[in-house]
Amino acid sequence: MARLAEHPAEVVGEPAALGAGRALDRHDHPPLRVDPRDLACEFAQRLDPRRRLQFHIVRSPLRLIHLVQPPASRHPSRPAGLARRSYHRGVPRPAEIADVLVAWFPDAARPLPWRAAEAGPWGVLVSEFMLQQTQVSRVEPRWREWMTRWPTPADLAAAPPAEAVRAWDRLGYPRRALWLHEAATEIVERHGGAVPRDLDALLALKGVGPYTARAVAAFAFGERHPVVDTNTRRVLARAVVGQGEPWPPAAARDLREMSAVLPDDPAAARVVNAAAMELGATVCTARAPRCDDCPIADLCAWRAAGYPAYEGPSKAKQAKFEGSDRQLRGMVMRELRASHRPIARDGLDGLTPDGARLDRILASLVADGLAAVESDGYRLP
Ligand code: SF4
Numbered sequence: 590m591a592r593l594a595e596h597p598a599e600v601v602g603e604p605a606a607l608g609a610g611r612a613l614d615r616h617d618h619p620p621l622r623v624d625p626r627d628l629a630c631e632f633a634q635r636l637d638p639r640r641r642l643q644f645h646i647v648r649s650p651l652r653l654i655h656l657v658q659p660p661a662s663r664h665p666s667r668p669a670g671l672a673r674r675s676y677h678r679g680v681p682r683p684a685e686i687a688d689v690l691v692a693w694f695p696d697a698a699r700p701l702p703w704r705a706a707e708a709g710p711w712g713v714l715v716s717e718f719m720l721q722q723t724q725v726s727r728v729e730p731r732w733r734e735w736m737t738r739w740p741t742p743a744d745l746a747a748a749p750p751a752e753a754v755r756a757w758d759r760l761g762y763p764r765r766a767l768w769l770h771e772a773a774t775e776i777v778e779r780h781g782g783a784v785p786r787d788l789d790a791l792l793a794l795k796g797v798g799p800y801t802a803r804a805v806a807a808f809a810f811g812e813r814h815p816v817v818d819t820n821t822r823r824v825l826a827r828a829v830v831g832q833g834e835p836w837p838p839a840a841a842r843d844l845r846e847m848s849a850v851l852p853d854d855p856a857a858a859r860v861v862n863a864a865a866m867e868l869g870a871t872v873c874t875a876r877a878p879r880c881d882d883c884p885i886a887d888l889c890a891w892r893a894a895g896y897p898a899y900e901g902p903s904k905a906k907q908a909k910f911e912g913s914d915r916q917l918r919g920m921v922m923r924e925l926r927a928s929h930r931p932i933a934r935d936g937l938d939g940l941t942p943d944g945a946r947l948d949r950i951l952a953s954l955v956a957d958g959l960a961a962v963e964s965d966g967y968r969l970p
Contacts (some may be wrong), residue, residue: 682852686828686888687861691852693884694864697871701725702733704863710784710809711742717801718769723760725870730761743782745773749970754959763922767958767970768796786810799840807862813855815847816862820869825850827873831890834899874903917941917950921967922959931966 702708703716715735719728735756739745745753750770757766757933760882772794776784784805785791791802796959803814825846836842850865851858872879880886891897910916921938924932934951941947951967953961 626751654950683829684852686885687850687852687857689884689888690864690868691857691860694860694867697884698863698867698950699725699871702729702736704808708736710786710805711737711740713809714772714784714797714801714805715769717804718765718772718796719760721801722762727760731756731758739773741782742773742776742784745770746777750958754922754969758926759919759923761919763959764957765796771795772797784809786812788812788814804862807859811855811859813851813853813858814862815844815851816866817843818866818869820867820873821847821862821865822869823875824865824869824873825890827887828877828889831894831897832899832901833891834901834904837902837904900933914946914950914953917946918954921947921950921954923970925960928968929965931963933966936966 591802664805698704701716703712708716712732714729716732719732719735738756740749748770750767753766753770754763757763760766775794776782779785779793780790785794786806786809788802788806791805792799794802797805800818802814803816804818806812807816819835819838822838822843824836826832829846829850830836847862847865851861868883868885872883880889880892883889886892908915917940921937924937926942937947937951938944951960955962955967958970960967
């Protein structure tokens with residue numbers, strides 16, 4: 590499998606791909622160090638000498654070569670084998686941040702179904718539609734149902750749009766269901782039923798914006814693209830820029846900041862994209878970052894600066910949901926989803942005493958394509 594060399598070396602690359610974690614007893618099998626160029630595995634052909642991760646290489650009783658992380662450091666969350674490093678004179682260390690994230694992610698990642706290889710590009714695309722503005726815990730059961738019912742774009746394209754809206758259930762922003770249905774139809778018509786890999790082709794699909802296109806290209810196809818969501822933006826703002834709050838979403842800045850962190854190797858870049866999101870979702874949260882458990886705590890610019898108060902522009906406050914038009918739209922949609930026949934206008938009177946407001950909401954739902962009017966009332970499209 591590999592030719593052993595005499596010289597000590599570091600092995601570089603993605604721990605999962607390298608097989609790290611299959612720890613053997615290092616005392617029974619003392620570490621053998623090899624030059625990574627001698628590793629006759631496919632991954633070794635793609636090693637990038639600038640991405641250095643330290644792993645010990647040991648020989649198993651079967652004389653196979655395994656890569657294992659050295660013993661855990663004192664810090665419970667710091668990936669084993671990575672030396673304690675500090676933030677240097679206010680200069681962010683994006684490359685080191687990437688190294689740490691690559692080592693941290695395999696053990697820290699939540700086992701989300703769309704991350705499994707069998708989810709495929711369609712599963713990734715569906716998850717990205719659903720995850721826009723909706724929490725993972727609410728998305729997961731819907732995603733599983735959706736993928737069971739419509740395992741390919743062609744399956745969804747063959748269903749009526751009303752069924753897509755009904756299956757969307759209460760994920761919110763139901764126009765996403767219509768867009769996903771339309772995107773599935775476009776995938777069938779333009780790409781023979783296979784989710785395209787090309788960024789421009791992805792961007793041309795209904796409902797697919799710059800974030801979703803890059804996420805699908807990166808996570809489904811392994812292309813090297815910076816993928817920046819709200820969680821990533823917050824991690825970058827804190828760890829790299831040194832401010833407590835993220836900047837407002839801005840494609841150019843998002844891409845610039847994340848590009849500075851991404852390794853050149855596409856496989857490692859894919860992991861860093863996912864790891865930055867995961868870190869923002871589970872550790873570096875908006876209200877209560879758990880810095881003691883953070884793998885990049887020693888590299889974090891905001892922490893090193895003593896957590897200065899944020900002085901940038903404040904975020905626009907989200908309007909109250911209770912009593913809002915958005916809430917009433919949701920109530921109307923719930924009635925339409927539950928009924929398989931048109932609902933007369935007066936059948937919806939009980940939703941609000943304000944008839945003019947209800948008419949306005951119904952008109953907006955029709956304009957958005959989420960409801961259709963018939964002689965006997967309103968129904969899903
Ligand atoms: S050290 Fe704290 S603020 Fe900095 S990235 Fe980690 S969790 Fe976020």
